[in-house]
Amino acid sequence: MTSTRNSDSPTSYPPQASWTDQVYQALKDFGVKQVPYLPDGSLAPLIDLCREDSSMRAIPLTTEEEGVMLLAGAWLGGDRSALLMQCGGVGNCVNMFSLLTTCTFPAVMVVTMRGVWGEFNPWQVPMGKATRGCFELFGFSIYSLTDASRAGETMRAALQHAFGGNERVVLLVEQSMLGAKSFQN
Template identity: 45%
Template sequence: MSTRTPTAPAWPDQLYEVLRANGYTQFAYVPDSGLKRIIERATDDPDAIALPLANEGEGVGIVTGCYLGGSRGVLLMQSGGVGNCVNYLSLVRHCAVPFLSVVTMRGDWGEQNPWQYPMGQAAEGVLNAIGVQTLPVHHAEEVAPTVEAAAGAVERAGRAVVILLSQRLLGVKKF
């Protein structure tokens, strides 16, 4: 069983707990170090299902299927994966499917990998252009209330919402 080290930030556990408190039981993900703790929690939770994906587009289908089947799912991915989902997200928009995703951002504050800049800088604009609401999070104390707000918008207003976890929150990855 995974445990959080004393130096690890608390916000990933808070994010997971708010999702679970709001009935999210299925966590579709493409592995990412910024989402590691959330993925570990879903994997270790006997009342949740952690679904590793080959690509992010599969996650849109899984989250849509969760909604159609009466459960709640969330797609966990990195900002580079947003580009892999644009066509799939047309399903969400056209069919008015409530949709939630958590995206770790790259290509902004402190980025040192040049490959991360293009989609990292375009992700929010692309999502907004196709009708997906974005909720950026820059500081740990914003995580729980933002996840709560996003869950409400998805479940009660039927919105498609993506929570964007900034690099300022995640920390700099050095290469």
């Protein structure tokens, strides 16, 4: 498969474009057609953009590992896809990562982080600490997004690496950029 556009001519993003707008545009520029996702507050604007785009199929999941299988099925069926989820679901995918590793086809994930920066919820901390290591164990190239103004170029680099190099990549949207959540009475 080839890119649907010239990767040497990146889209320029207006300075006010949100990180989700930039990531969405990069997905669109690279011909991503299927976007399996698990609902997440930080990903909601990106999910909405994908759902509203008639050229994309946003697919709600009941569990994260379904998304890994959809990445595989989309690629085998001739489509590009990207899985959107929160880091808490990465542990559910570990067994299915073996499919991506063994079959060696491209996989793209956008994962919002919790449990690592100003986290109030102790249940988020263990998987927040383990997420990067899980991806490293399965040979993913990890792109960290810490600056919203660089979201488009970072996502484009990850997509080029995945689809141009037949690699597994993840864009970790760092909690320090998203801000710590707090629920107060």
